[in-house]
Amino acid sequence: MARLGDAGPSMQGLVLALRDITADLGFEHCSYVLRQPLPIAQPAIHWGSTYPQAWLDRYMERNYLELDPLVQRALASDLPVVWSDRSIDRLPEFWEEARSFGINHGWAVSSHGRDRGVGLLTVARRNEPVSAHELEQNEMRLLWLAHSMHGMASLLPGVAQALLEPLSLREREVLLWSAAGKTADEIGLILAISSRTVTFHINRCIAKLGAANKTEAVAKALVLGLL
Amino acid sequence: MARLGDAGPSMQGLVLALRDITADLGFEHCSYVLRQPLPIAQPAIHWGSTYPQAWLDRYMERNYLELDPLVQRALASDLPVVWSDRSIDRLPEFWEEARSFGINHGWAVSSHGRDRGVGLLTVARRNEPVSAHELEQNEMRLLWLAHSMHGMASLLPGVAQALLEPLSLREREVLLWSAAGKTADEIGLILAISSRTVTFHINRCIAKLGAANKTEAVAKALVLGLL
DNA sequence: GATGTAACTGTCATTTCTTACAGGGCGCCG
DNA sequence: CGGCGCCCTGTAAGAAATGACAGTTACATC
Numbered sequence: 001m002a003r004l005g006d007a008g009p010s011m012q013g014l015v016l017a018l019r020d021i022t023a024d025l026g027f028e029h030c031s032y033v034l035r036q037p038l039p040i041a042q043p044a045i046h047w048g049s050t051y052p053q054a055w056l057d058r059y060m061e062r063n064y065l066e067l068d069p070l071v072q073r074a075l076a077s078d079l080p081v082v083w084s085d086r087s088i089d090r091l092p093e094f095w096e097e098a099r100s101f102g103i104n105h106g107w108a109v110s111s112h113g114r115d116r117g118v119g120l121l122t123v124a125r126r127n128e129p130v131s132a133h134e135l136e137q138n139e140m141r142l143l144w145l146a147h148s149m150h151g152m153a154s155l156l157p158g159v160a161q162a163l164l165e166p167l168s169l170r171e172r173e174v175l176l177w178s179a180a181g182k183t184a185d186e187i188g189l190i191l192a193i194s195s196r197t198v199t200f201h202i203n204r205c206i207a208k209l210g211a212a213n214k215t216e217a218v219a220k221a222l223v224l225g226l227l
Numbered sequence: 228m229a230r231l232g233d234a235g236p237s238m239q240g241l242v243l244a245l246r247d248i249t250a251d252l253g254f255e256h257c258s259y260v261l262r263q264p265l266p267i268a269q270p271a272i273h274w275g276s277t278y279p280q281a282w283l284d285r286y287m288e289r290n291y292l293e294l295d296p297l298v299q300r301a302l303a304s305d306l307p308v309v310w311s312d313r314s315i316d317r318l319p320e321f322w323e324e325a326r327s328f329g330i331n332h333g334w335a336v337s338s339h340g341r342d343r344g345v346g347l348l349t350v351a352r353r354n355e356p357v358s359a360h361e362l363e364q365n366e367m368r369l370l371w372l373a374h375s376m377h378g379m380a381s382l383l384p385g386v387a388q389a390l391l392e393p394l395s396l397r398e399r400e401v402l403l404w405s406a407a408g409k410t411a412d413e414i415g416l417i418l419a420i421s422s423r424t425v426t427f428h429i430n431r432c433i434a435k436l437g438a439a440n441k442t443e444a445v446a447k448a449l450v451l452g453l454l
Numbered sequence: 455g456a457t458g459t460a461a462c463t464g465t466c467a468t469t470t471c472t473t474a475c476a477g478g479g480c481g482c483c484g
Numbered sequence: 485c486g487g488c489g490c491c492c493t494g495t496a497a498g499a500a501a502t503g504a505c506a507g508t509t510a511c512a513t514c
């Protein structure tokens with residue numbers, strides 16, 4: 001029974017729970033950002049954070065989500081990143097600002113789900129640099145946390161991205177060969193059906209996926225893990 | 228200095244190293260399977276295993292890679308799977324055969340990389356079922372192992388799938404909007420260039436990606452993580 | 455100044471896709 | 485048996501993509 005003002009499960013709620021765990025690992029702040037793959041041109045982003053409110057305001061105001069070197073790194077690699085106030089490679093003004101809010105030393109781990117969703121877990125603190133011993137001790141835990149957060153966040157209302165009407169076997173086949181660059185004629189030969197029927201199935205895919213054309217249908221099916 | 232008969236780093240070599248670790252966790256056998264996303268219609272599969280040779284022969288002979296419920300599960304979900312001789316939901320003849328080779332109890336963890344590569348780490352043994360305590364104790368380690376194997380295996384010669392010639396900024400932009408279902412005309416409006424120029428960039432993408440048409444170019448770029 | 459790269463624009467012929475129309479056959483299930 | 489889902493096929497017109505031709509402009513580097 002939801003009470004007045006009870007927003008239900010949310011990313012922020014998850015992150016508040018996460019904080020209790022990361023605090024035991026010796027970090028003051030933590031955040032989790034999940035970028036879902038759709039819509040393709042402007043992916044949906046969900047996040048929660050326990051960083052200082054003033055820093056968050058600043059972060060949103062200057063659209064740092066698009067610029068943050070950490071986020072860029074997470075999208076481009078599977079490897080964890082540790083940063084300190086000396087390890088500044090790009091955007092020095094960004095790091096200076098972060099420092100001014102007491103975010104001096106941190107650690108970020110990314111996770112990738114089967115739906116191409118990308119998650120980024122970050123923890124940070126003011127004083128102690130992240131030691132080599134700490135890295136070895138906690139890397140596994142952080143990976144585990146990132147993985148768990150990813151799984152839970154993907155289930156949150158408003159975050160899940162599933163297909164209403166599932167594709168039939170034939171539809172998946174036809175779309176798969178389309179993704180492989182085959183024309184309707186070629187697919188007809190491969191599947192031993194007329195090219196007209198191939199077109200028919202592709203059109204059903206386009207409709208079911210809510211796509212504008214074959215290319216978008218293939219892209220959506222790929223990121224939804226249907227192929 | 229490679230010696231005669233030295234095949235260099237290989238998946239089987241990685242798995243042999245993995246065995247030393249999983250043996251400490253109490254499992255006789257282990258395997259790792261990595262499915263790379265390209266080619267789209269017939270993804271490349273690389274694997275190594277310490278399961279009994281007779282079982283492997285049987286496995287390959289009957290094309291179990293396509294049928295194995297564990298593999299199906301790994302491709303469809305992010306969750307780990309534990310199986311015992313009683314937890315048979317599909318393909319009973321498959322599980323019976325596995326048991327006949329002493330593969331009674333096992334555990335599988337999947338991992339997903341940013342390039343849509345899917346890895347599956349399995350460990351198994353003959354006698355002891357996997358206990359709840361063991362699950363709690365080792366889930367983190369197995370996830371870590373799967374993640375590490377994924378990273379290392381992706382670097383093996385013959386496994387890595389990278390693009391020779393990188394896409395320019397404009398090319399990525401144009402391809403992204405194509406993936407979002409926009410026509411050349413629409414993209415021209417969005418980017419404030421002529422539709423002819425949009426076509427020009429798309430053609431370069433098609434050439435660089437070695438694709439047959441726009442649809443395949445988008446699909447390849449997506450699975451390569453270029454968008 | 456020369457070189458190279460990225461971005462940009464045009465026309466034209468051909469191929470492919472997209473969308474609309476109108477159906478038949480098959481198997482499953484209530 | 486009727487309904488439903490899936491699979492299959494045809495025609496035709498208009499929209500879009502493809503491929504090959506031939507260029508200009510801007511910018512960074514050497």
